[in-house]
Amino acid sequence: MISCIINGKKRSFDIDPTKRLREMLLMNGNFAVRDSDDAEGFCGSDTVLLNGTPVFSNLVLAGEAEGCEIVTPDSLGDSMHLSIVQQALVDAGVVQSAYNAPAAALLMTWLFEQNPMPSREEVKDVLSGIFIRDAGYEHYYLAADLIKEKLATGKYKSEIAPEFRPNLKAVGKVMPKIDAPQLVSGERAFVEDYVDEDTCYMVVLRSPYAHAYVNKIDTSKAEALPGVIKVITAYNCSDATYMSAGQGNPEPSPHDRRLINKKVRHVGDRVAAIVAETLEEAIKARDLIEVEYEPLEAVYTVEEAMAEGAPLVHNGKVQYNSGAPDDLDEYNAKLSGDEREGKVVYQFPLHGDILHNVAAANHGGIGDVDKAFAEADAVVEATYQTSQIQHTPLETHICFSKLENGRLIIYASTQVPYHVRRIVSWVTGLSENKIHVIKTRVGGGYGSKQDILVEDLTAYATFVTGRPVLYHNTREEEFIANSTRHPMRVHVKMGGKKDGSITGIYLKVDANTGPYGNHALTVPMNSCSKTLPLFKCDNMKYDLTIYYTNTPPAGAYQGYGTPKGTYGLMMAMCELADKLGVDYKEMVLKNHVEEGYMLEILKGLGEGREGNVVPVGSCGLREAVEKGCEMIEWGKHEESGDPDWKIGKGFAMIMQGSGLPGLDHANAIAKLEMDGSIIVLSGAADIGTGLDTIIAKVASDILCVPMDRITVLSGDTDSGAFDTGSYASSGTFFSGNAAVVASTNLKDKILDEAAYQLGEELDDMEIDWPGVVRSKKTGKELSYYDIIHTATSGTGRGHLIAPGSFTTAASSVPYGAHFAQVAVNVRTGEVKVQKFYAVQDAGTPINPEAALCQMYGASLKSIGHTLYEDMILDKDGRCVNATMTDYGVPMISEQPDDFKAVLIDVNDAHGPFGAKSISEIACNGAAPAIGNAIHDACGVWMRSWPMTPEKILRELGKI
Amino acid sequence: MAKQYKVVHCTVNGKEIEQVVDVRESLTDMLRNDLHLTSVKKGCEVGECGACTVIINGEGFNSCIYLAVWAEGKEIWTLEGLTGPGGELSDIQQAFVDEGAIQCGFCTPGFIMTSWEIVNSGKEYTDDELRKALSGHLCRCTGYENIFRAVKKTMLRHLGKFEEAELVNSQGITEYPDPMPFK
Amino acid sequence: MATKLLMAKSPEEAAVSKTASAAFVAGGTEVNRLGSDIAEKAETLISLKKCSGLDGIEADAGYVTIGAMCTFQDLVESDKVPGWLKEAALFMASRTKRNMATIGGNIAARRSDSYLIPALSAAGAVLELLGSDTKAERIGIVEYFDGAYDDKLITSVTVEKDIRLVSKRYANTAQSHAVLTMSAAMDEMGVYMNGAVKNVGLLHFCDLEKAFNDDPEISEDKIIEMVRTCTGLETADDMFGSDAYKRYLIAVTAFDLFKQLKGKEV
CATH class of the missing domain: 1.10.150.120 ([2Fe-2S]-binding domain)
Structure with missing residues (x-):
């Protein structure tokens, strides 16, 4: 028995002393002590205080805790009684996906107990033990200031974020996210907190080969183990062919996989799923499965995939659900048709060609680029290479499913609850009314949870065994069997005139989609569709080809192709300016689009169908460029005082989208409850970004009801209404607008009901705070309580419930520019980012402090992929650095010394209250900004990710 | 007063089990809390309502007034045991x-x-x-x-x-x- | 998989319990972490966390004796610890990890990306060891790595306080494993250079020491050429960098550290 004091209470545990302290704390119910790195001692989600010192509880043995005093993060305060530290984190906007926000709160609490006036360096030091992926670290310094101010004077002094739209009470105002108290206090929030005690556990046997047939699989020894319930393999699983991308149906991605395939196409591909009563038994059983593999030659790069005679990743059969080419039979005759290959089904033509490892392709353009190049004063032509980047969410992929009365209940950490429901329906054959998907809070998605990567298998396991099943990715599986950015070879040819105008742009993108085609067409398309429309250029051409390879699978990641296209184009633009002898800033100002400019280039850039040509709407681009250049003192050369360190400046203009016009769809239902409070049922998926808060805020301002009388229930397929989900930066724009429509419809119903109850004219009714309807004519007033009470009485006309739906063909594009000042050591190749300024227009920022933190978080992620992050594969396709330490995520030490996010105020015509999107666009600027800055510093063009010291030294000719 | 524990060996729904129980624990608590067989209900806990009835060696008993330690060596069936492996109802x-x-x-x-x-x-x-x-x-x-x-x-x-x-x-x-x- | 945990109450108890199937656990950041096979292979783990007398820091006659269980953070916070050793401890960028990792543990782990070993080696640190026969002995740190002392418990580390010593560490991010950590120290006898090269090991750069000692004005190019052509250096291409990069970095760093030492006042 091990006795210790936990949160001031004496506790004893009957536990093996060699087990980890964290396991003992879980026995005690402290589930907010989480694990993000399989006990690597890196992420700090498992931080606790041991005898007053912060430690990683995963690295302390239970026996070592005997007689010790332990404090866990959930002891700081519950969601109704937050401590000063917890409240400050909430108010500063850093509690976003928040999987380890409780641990951060504990560290900050500890810091302030040692010293009520810590310096910035001391805050940086204490936070060096925690990995924050969503919000960056900048606003933690702000939270520290707020705590200091609160402790000294009883209130805050610092400005948390600028506020917008003074005529509105909630929208544009700094207000805590409605889920933040629950998250920072460590209350039940994530999938792992809702798992039943009698759950079974599933583990997956994964392929050691990058490319092989699975000819035979003997599971008898595994199934003979006592606690093993079932082993699912390609030979006994659902035969449905589908794909994992969470996209609108019909998807622009090939359906090219089964639940488990008879051919494995990457190291880590599913071979078998083992369900057992305990995790230990499942793991033991996994080791007893005997598999006969027939290894095949593999391809890992686009060059290898496109080579003559390359091995084919997909070589089965091709089917079209619409738009089949006339020569389909002849085409299929050339394929092996081997049953083990499965098939590739296109919902509509994607210009795929699996005989040449082409997953999809697109070509198009406007004008005549060849003529433009011929007439140019200078032409620049270069190839840029990006690498395979992982999201590293703090919460790895997880799913818990069970059967209740013939219905599949699925607790999912997902961005796309309705797409999950549909895909589970395909895989199990159950109709959708029998499937209930509950999106819990999500501990970081960033696009990785837009793919249905674990819910299909977990739900299927429950379906065939009848048992509740829990599946949780290890961190290694998160790297190798998940989804990553698409590595792209971006070839740019750009021509311009001496006056700085760009006459022609040619963009050729060869992208690597890995073994399966989820997002194969759409991610690379973004590298054109969210970059070329920045230019006022009449001659633009693009050729996109996407290749299948046997690398770990690629998929959706914040930015979705745009970071790579932006990188290539904006660096090429800088190279062109250099060649022409023109100032880069002048070139940017001369060539960027403005409000009203017709974006002809969009015609060919729909997702597998014709795109909408629209004029540029609200556009803060010029302002962003001017502001950023002013902040960074563009044009002023900086000296470091040390001959080895050269300082340079660079920037890049950026854009994204706000959802997919003509494709995305959102719904909400607003209800007036019996005491005049409001419940909004939304199909949206708040993944920590604050979407639920946005929905509450728009309802608040439309219905004139204070925020604490509004509850938003979202991401639950039973209680909500259809929403395509959180991707393509659609949350605020689509889900937010659907909430606007629903709230407006409810307002209309309230007014109508009030007019009826008062016996007056509808036109004389007006709505006012805090939830009343007044007659402009007679001054008579009815509160919402009065109205709903009468409406739901024995003679009432009915509960006031209003649906709202939103689709649009309009495109609301957020714009911005990111600026970097770097110092490069020309002897060692080291790069330090001294300054990074993210200047963006997001229309009306509905949650200003959360918006700034989104910008910080995304910028830091993109600084990561520019300088540090890379998934390295060996010659057999195995990822050699599949741990947090070796992969290279930026932590607080990598934050730029001077890091600022600035919002440009621009009102959009289509967004809810003028809002546009903010989270993806902030991933696009760092790579070209830093690349251009490095050139400014030491004269070399860094044309591949990551821009490591070794590469810089090679470019400088030192090695 | 110090707690006393005992190990009970019995067969529940056809499966041999070994369970450490507090000697004062009822069979209902052992079935519900330790073995997660929540079909066994607590309606009165004094043997009057029958909601806790389980079959022990072929006979029905109120498990709420049956000590868990009395189950040593017995064969016990609950409602979960009547349902087939694929969810088929008896x-x-x-x-x-x-x-x-x-x-x-x-x-x-x-x-x-x-x-x-x-x-x-x-x-x-x-x-x-x-x-x-x-x-x-x-x-x-x-x-x-x-x-x-x-x-x-x-x-x-x-x-x-x-x-x-x-x-x-x-x-x-x-x-x-x-x-x-x-x- | 370790099944037994012994919470040793004294260094003697710990030393006596050390057998081939037992392993010491100091801070836990090495033995207990993902991927460590120490806990996998041992049957018994001997935790030193409750051992008396291993966490003191004593200063005496220009020397500092540091208990082996002193954490990296203890080193940073103590005013008795010399600045060069604090700098090496701060190479561990995670404060929470510094609260746990120990100086003794870092030496015993002998990692090729060690935070402290290059500095301690260049400083000529002396270790006090306790064997299973409870006999204490003192050896130089270099001898520790050359000899077979794995079964002995490190009880303390003694270093000279006022020496000129500079260090440099290169890693992808501050929390990544270092590709190269180098330290150089100087006294009236000359320069001492030690390093840890990832996937190669702990190195004593004798050739470089000789080069600098023979000709303090030697050019950087000559040093670069020397390292580039050195056949005894087993650097290779791997995920941390190419062979050429590592050799270049070692040379440039050696040159920089020597330059710093020449101009450095104690």
């Missing part, structure tokens, strides 16, 4: 469903275990005897009629008397076509 369960004998469902598991003992006894109970056999169970929702009918029909079917089973009317009375009873 005939007595199906009969409860078909006859509308389930409203809130709280008394149902206990009722079914007692009924299971009855229908598998091989004995044909008269209506009065059947009522007496079921009297150890409290049901607040249904008024007992549908339950009685479900058990009677199943008992008859188990005895091979399928036609007679179909003649049981909504009051639970077998409506023979002519005045002479079959027997």
Whole structure:
């Protein structure tokens, strides 16, 4: 028995002393002590205080805790009684996906107990033990200031974020996210907190080969183990062919996989799923499965995939659900048709060609680029290479499913609850009314949870065994069997005139989609569709080809192709300016689009169908460029005082989208409850970004009801209404607008009901705070309580419930520019980012402090992929650095010394209250900004990710 | 007062188990809390309502007044054990469903275990005897009629008397076509 | 998989319990972490967390004796610890990890990306060891790595306080494993250079020491050429960098550290 004091209470545990302290704390119910790195001692989600010192509880043995005093993060305060530290984190906007926000709160609490006036360096030091992926670290310094101010004077002094739209009470105002108290206090929030005690556990046997047939699989020894319930393999699983991308149906991605395939196409591909009563038994059983593999030659790069005679990743059969080419039979005759290959089904033509490892392709353009190049004063032509980047969410992929009365209940950490429901329906054959998907809070998605990567298998396991099943990715599986950015070879040819105008742009993108085609067409398309429309250029051409390879699978990641296209184009633009002898800033100002400019280039850039040509709407681009250049003192050369360190400046203009016009769809239902409070049922998926808060805020301002009388229930397929989900930066724009429509419809119903109850004219009714309807004519007033009470009485006309739906063909594009000042050591190749300024227009920022933190978080992620992050594969396709330490995520030490996010105020015509999107666009600027800055510093063009010291030294000719 | 623990070995729903229990623990708590067999309900905890009924060595017992340590060496069945591996309902369960004998469902598991003992006894109970056999169970929702009918029909079917089973009317009375009873 | 945990109450108890199937656990950041096979292979783990007398820091006659269980953070916070050793401890960028990792543990782990070993080696640190026969002995740190002392418990580390010593560490991010950590120290006898090269090991750069000692004005190019052509150096291409990069970095760093030492006042 091990006795210790936990949160001031004496506790004893009957536990093996060699087990980890964290396991003992879980026995005690402290589930907010989480694990993000399989006990690597890196992420700090498992931080606790041991005898007053912060430690990683995963690295302390239970026996070592005997007689010790332990404090866990959930002891700081519950969601109704937050401590000063917890409240400050909430108010500063850093509690976003928040999987380890409780641990951060504990560290900050500890810091302030040692010293009520810590310096910035001391805050940086204490936070060096925690990995924050969503919000960056900048606003933690702000939270520290707020705590200091609160402790000294009883209130805050610092400005948390600028506020917008003074005529509105909630929208544009700094207000805590409605889920933040629950998250920072460590209350039940994530999938792992809702798992039943009698759950079974599933583990997956994964392929050691990058490319092989699975000819035979003997599971008898595994199934003979006592606690093993079932082993699912390609030979006994659902035969449905589908794909994992969470996209609108019909998807622009090939359906090219089964639940488990008879051919494995990457190291880590599913071979078998083992369900057992305990995790230990499942793991033991996994080791007893005997598999006969027939290894095949593999391809890992686009060059290898496109080579003559390359091995084919997909070589089965091709089917079209619409738009089949006339020569389909002849085409299929050339394929092996081997049953083990499965098939590739296109919902509509994607210009795929699996005989040449082409997953999809697109070509198009406007004008005549060849003529433009011929007439140019200078032409620049270069190839840029990006690498395979992982999201590293703090919460790895997880799913818990069970059967209740013939219905599949699925607790999912997902961005796309309705797409999950549909895909589970395909895989199990159950109709959708029998499937209930509950999106819990999500501990970081960033696009990785837009793919249905674990819910299909977990739900299927429950379906065939009848048992509740829990599946949780290890961190290694998160790297190798998940989804990553698409590595792209971006070839740019750009021509311009001496006056700085760009006459022609040619963009050729060869992208690597890995073994399966989820997002194969759409991610690379973004590298054109969210970059070329920045230019006022009449001659633009693009050729996109996407290749299948046997690398770990690629998929959706914040930015979705745009970071790579932006990188290539904006660096090429800088190279062109250099060649022409023109100032880069002048070139940017001369060539960027403005409000009203017709974006002809969009015609060919729909997702597998014709795109909408629209004029540029609200556009803060010029302002962003001017502001950023002013902040960074563009044009002023900086000296470091040390001959080895050269300082340079660079920037890049950026854009994204706000959802997919003509494709995305959102719904909400607003209800007036019996005491005049409001419940909004939304199909949206708040993944920590604050979407639920946005929905509450728009309802608040439309219905004139204070925020604490509004509850938003979202991401639950039973209680909500259809929403395509959180991707393509659609949350605020689509889900937010659907909430606007629903709230407006409810307002209309309230007014109508009030007019009826008062016996007056509808036109004389007006709505006012805090939830009343007044007659402009007679001054008579009815509160919402009065109205709903009468409406739901024995003679009432009915509960006031209003649906709202939103689709649009309009495109609301957020714009911005990111600026970097770097110092490069020309002897060692080291790069330090001294300054990074993210200047963006997001229309009306509905949650200003959360918006700034989104910008910080995304910028830091993109600084990561520019300088540090890379998934390295060996010659057999195995990822050699599949741990947090070796992969290279930026932590607080990598934050730029001077890091600022600035919002440009621009009102959009289509967004809810003028809002546009903010989270993806902030991933696009760092790579070209830093690349251009490095050139400014030491004269070399860094044309591949990551821009490591070794590469810089090679470019400088030192090695 | 120090706690005393004991290890209990028994068979539950066909599976051999070994469970450490507090010597004062009831069989209900062991089944519900330790083995997660939550079909066993706590309605009164004093042996009056029958909601906790389980089968021990073929006989129905109120598990709330049966100490867990008494289960040593015994064979125990709960409602979970009557359901097939693919979720198939046993005939007595199906009969409860078909006859509308389930409203809130709280008394149902206990009722079914007692009924299971009855229908598998091989004995044909008269209506009065059947009522007496079921009297150890409290049901607040249904008024007992549908339950009685479900058990009677199943008992008859188990005895091979399928036609007679179909003649049981909504009051639970077998409506023979002519005045002479079959027997 | 370790099944037994012994919470040793004294260094003697710990030393006596050390057998081939037992392993010491100091801070836990090495033995207990993902991927460590120490806990996998041992049957018994001997935790030193409750051992008396291993976490003191004593200063005496220009020397500092640091208990082996002193954490990296203890080193940073103590005013008795010399600045060059604090700098090496701060190479561990995670404060929470510094709260746990120990100086003794870092030496015993002998990692090729060690935070402290290059500095301690260049400083000529002396270790006090306790064997399973409870006999104490003192050896130089270099001898520790050359000899077979794995079964002995490190109880303390003694270093000279006022020496000129500079260090440099290169890693992808501050929390990544270092590709190269180098330290150089100087006294009236000359320069001492030690390093840890990832996937190669702990190195004593004798050739470089000789080069600098023979000709303090030697050019950087000559140093670069020397390292580039050195056949005894087993650097290779791997995920931390190419062979050429590592050799270049070692040379440039050696040159920089020597330059710093020449101009450095104690």
